[in-house]
Amino acid sequence: MKLYVQQSIHIQMIKIGGMSNSSVFQIGTSGQILPNSYLYNTGGFLEPAPQPVKNGKPPTLSAGAEDIVVPLASPSPS
Secondary structure, eight states: OOOOOOOOOOOSOOOOOOOOTTOOOOOSOOSOOOOOOOOOOTTOOOSOOOOOOBTTBOOOSSSOGGGOSSOOOOOOOO
16 A cells, blocks of 8 residues: 655744754654664774773773763753
């Protein structure tokens, strides 16, 4: 069975609170959304990145706040 949909969408303003990896922002219909993941080496790097170092020592996986290398943003209130 084939279904044809004709749409006319007018958007005056749209506010997106946040997008993350694997987010899908869709306006209108879609028959099938296929996941895609592309990895490009645009810098021409030949080796893996060096391990992060903080205060002269590599971070550990302990629960201590002093070991956080990249602090995460707190979630925005909804």
